[in-house]
Amino acid sequence: xxxxxxxxxxxxxxxxxxxxxxxxxxxxxxxxxxxxxxxxxxxxxxxxxxxxxxxxxxxxxxxxxxxxxxxxxxxxxxxxxxxxxxxxxxxxxxxxxxxxxxxxxxxxxxxxxxxxxxxxxxxxxxxxxxxxxxxxxxxxxxxxxxxxxxxxxxxxxxxxxxxxxxxxxxxxxxxxxxxxxxxxxxxxxxxxxxxxxxxxxxxxxxxxxxxxxxxxxxxxxxxxxxxxx
Amino acid sequence: xxxxxxxxxxxxxxxxxxxxxxxxxxxxxxxxxxxxxxxxxxxxxxxxxxxxxxxxxxxxxxxxxxxxxxxxxxxxxxxxxxxxxxxxxxxxxxxxxxxxxxxxxxxxxxxxxxxxxxxxxxxxxxxxxxxxxxxxxxxxxxxxxxxxxxxxxxxxxxxxxxxxxxxxxxxxxxxxxxxxxxxxxxxxxxxxxxxxxxxxxxxxxxxxxxxxxxxxxxxxxxxxxxxxxxxxxxxxxxxxxxxxxxxxxxxxxxxxxxxxxxxxxxxxxxxxxxxxxxxxxxxxxxxxxxxxxx
Numbered sequence: 001x002x003x004x005x006x007x008x009x010x011x012x013x014x015x016x017x018x019x020x021x022x023x024x025x026x027x028x029x030x031x032x033x034x035x036x037x038x039x040x041x042x043x044x045x046x047x048x049x050x051x052x053x054x055x056x057x058x059x060x061x062x063x064x065x066x067x068x069x070x071x072x073x074x075x076x077x078x079x080x081x082x083x084x085x086x087x088x089x090x091x092x093x094x095x096x097x098x099x100x101x102x103x104x105x106x107x108x109x110x111x112x113x114x115x116x117x118x119x120x121x122x123x124x125x126x127x128x129x130x131x132x133x134x135x136x137x138x139x140x141x142x143x144x145x146x147x148x149x150x151x152x153x154x155x156x157x158x159x160x161x162x163x164x165x166x167x168x169x170x171x172x173x174x175x176x177x178x179x180x181x182x183x184x185x186x187x188x189x190x191x192x193x194x195x196x197x198x199x200x201x202x203x204x205x206x207x208x209x210x211x212x213x214x215x216x217x218x219x220x221x222x223x224x225x226x227x228x229x
Numbered sequence: 230x231x232x233x234x235x236x237x238x239x240x241x242x243x244x245x246x247x248x249x250x251x252x253x254x255x256x257x258x259x260x261x262x263x264x265x266x267x268x269x270x271x272x273x274x275x276x277x278x279x280x281x282x283x284x285x286x287x288x289x290x291x292x293x294x295x296x297x298x299x300x301x302x303x304x305x306x307x308x309x310x311x312x313x314x315x316x317x318x319x320x321x322x323x324x325x326x327x328x329x330x331x332x333x334x335x336x337x338x339x340x341x342x343x344x345x346x347x348x349x350x351x352x353x354x355x356x357x358x359x360x361x362x363x364x365x366x367x368x369x370x371x372x373x374x375x376x377x378x379x380x381x382x383x384x385x386x387x388x389x390x391x392x393x394x395x396x397x398x399x400x401x402x403x404x405x406x407x408x409x410x411x412x413x414x415x416x417x418x419x420x421x422x423x424x425x426x427x428x429x430x431x432x433x434x435x436x437x438x439x440x441x442x443x444x445x446x447x448x449x450x451x452x453x454x455x456x457x458x459x460x461x462x463x464x465x466x467x468x469x470x471x472x473x474x475x476x477x478x479x480x481x482x483x484x485x486x487x488x489x490x491x492x493x494x495x496x497x498x499x500x501x502x503x504x505x506x507x508x509x510x511x512x513x514x515x516x517x518x519x520x521x522x523x
Contacts, residue, residue: 051438080440091435107234108441116230152439 002062003029003160003191004050006218009059011045019045020056021216027193032186034202035195036221037213043195044088046213047164050193051085052076081109084153084190086163090145094138098129098148101137105156119155127151127181143174150181160191167198179204199223235445239452242429243460250457251464252498252505253417256410258465259498285359285385287370289351292380294321299378303351306373312366314354321347348380355386363390410498417505418461422453469494 004027011020019042027033037043048054049061052071061068063079071079092101102123106116124130127147132140137148146166153161163182167175183205186192194201202210202223211218243250289303300318307313319327324347359366367386374382433446473490480489 053438074443077437077440077442080438083440085438087438091438093432093435104435105439107231108436108439108445110231113230 002026003031003064005060005062007060007062009049009061010057011042011049011054012057018216020059023059023217025211025218027191029191030186030189031191032182032205032208033191033193034205034208034210035193035213035218036199036202036210037195037197039197041213042216043197043213044164047085047162047193047195050160050162051080051083081105081156082159084156084158084161086146086149086153086161086166088164088168090149092137092145092148092152095136097134097136098140098144098151099124099133101148102151102155104152109156111156123151123155126154126184143170143177146170146174146178147181150178154185154190158190160193161185163192163194165196166194167196167201175201176204231445235448235452238429238432238449239456242426242449242453243456249417249421249505249508250461252501253414253421254461254464255468255498255501256414256417257461258468259407259410259494285355285389287353287355287385288383289353289373290380290383291349291351291378293378294349295378299376302376303373303379306376307353310369311358312356312369314356316354317352319350319352321349324348324350359386360389363387406495413502417502418457421457426450468497472497 004025006023006025009020009023009025010018011023012018035043035046045054049056052068063071093104099120103116103120106119111119121130124133127150129144129147129151132144137145140148150163150166153163161182166182167178170178179201182192182194202208210221210223212221213219291299295303304316307316328347355366363386367384367390370382370384370386373379429449433441433449436446469490472494476490476493
């Protein structure tokens with residue numbers, strides 16, 4: 001069963017050309033998907049549509065066979081709780097500590113104190129930030145902030161992780177570590193969708209699927225190295 | 230944990246604009262204080278007339294010692310009017326004794342004088358109505374002069390009337406200031422909330438993306454409004470009250486105490502507004518009010 005299905009999706013911003021024109025994409029449960037595209041091709045818009053930040057003009061999106069349009073605005077938060085989103089600009093609360101940032105989704109959703117502490121500690125271990133737990137986020141490096149953002153995205157046990165340019169501002173070493181982290185999460189059964197402009201990234205993850213936004217539609221592509229083999 | 234977090238955010242929002250909100254509350258307090266003074270004549274009198282003016286006394290001097298019939302005529306005229314609170318007859322010899330005590334230097338001169346030289350005097354304690362309508366009260370006192378054996382009536386009302394007319398102008402200015410300050414306080418409360426929401430907006434947007442429920446998003450806003458309302462009303466009501474209490478305690482005998490209280494409250498409001506605006510301007514210049522965030 002497809003986890004998310006987009007059918008004949010159309011999207012444009014006022015005063016601009018179509019971003020998606022009759023676009024279709026199906027994402028399977030437990031899939032590791034890279035969405036490639038040049039700047040301005042619509043990667044971020046796609047992520048925003050999936051987390052309900054942006055609407056779409058025409059077409060249908062099904063989430064576990066349920067029409068996305070039928071989710072009422074006041075119930076949208078319930079859908080968002082099943083997502084873990086890593087934003088392009090991290091969106092961390094800079095004056096709060098690493099621990100508090102990671103705990104935020106749990107506090108918002110009403111977890112108990114003990115559960116919050118246990119989960120945050122587990123995630124800190126996973127993203128290797130135990131030694132920085134009580135440091136305000138504004139004092140962290142770019143790579144550490146990225147890991148905090150990932151930690152915050154996974155702490156509440158989401159079914160789907162959406163990451164928008166998660167390695168955009170990182171060096172090769174940090175990029176490799178972040179991808180390793182996503183691979184670990186994928187192995188645990190999570191569905192991962194990463195939007196990026198970097199065509200080398202899919203090469204670093206075995207068994208992933210790659211789609212490219214081309215001509216306002218999603219096109220399945222095969223990473224270059226594998227095609228050469 | 231969730232409630233604790235929400236309370237923390239609410240308190241932080243209130244605290245981020247506390248100067249503006251307090252200034253707004255004080256302005257509101259001044260406005261209420263002034264409006265109360267304007268609407269209620271007694272309050273106005275108590276604030277703008279010194280205490281001794283409320284104990285205003287008129288004196289009726291008799292040309293010769295009045296007999297019972299003369300006194301009855303005067304008392305009949307006084308009775309049933311709203312101008313006189315009480316009356317008290319002082320005989321000529323008592324007047325002389327009183328003068329002896331007060332003017333000890335002239336003691337010897339007074340010894341030689343015939344007590345009959347001093348006329349009997351009737352002391353009238355005037356009511357507050359005389360302060361409110363001094364013209365009519367004065368004409369009533371002038372009518373008393375027409376009674377037989379009444380030599381003259383001494384009344385402080387003419388100069389009180391002059392003072393009252395001048396204070397009427399002040400009173401209108403006060404009402405204008407009250408209206409202005411009410412408006413300022415509304416604006417400032419709005420600015421205060423806006424200031425704190427600027428910081429809160431970024432965090433609330435993130436909550437929304439992370440799946441916060443609608444009530445979770447609204448709680449800090451509602452909390453802030455409730456807390457501001459409670460703190461604001463408490464400040465607005467208690468500030469003028471305690472200020473006047475302190476002044477009354479510090480200057481128990483000062484004649485223009487009421488004027489000092491009113492001026493002090495106004496001055497404090499102006500300083501509070503200036504200080505709050507200065508803080509806001511400084512925050513805006515440093516970009517710390519969240520206005521740069523989308």
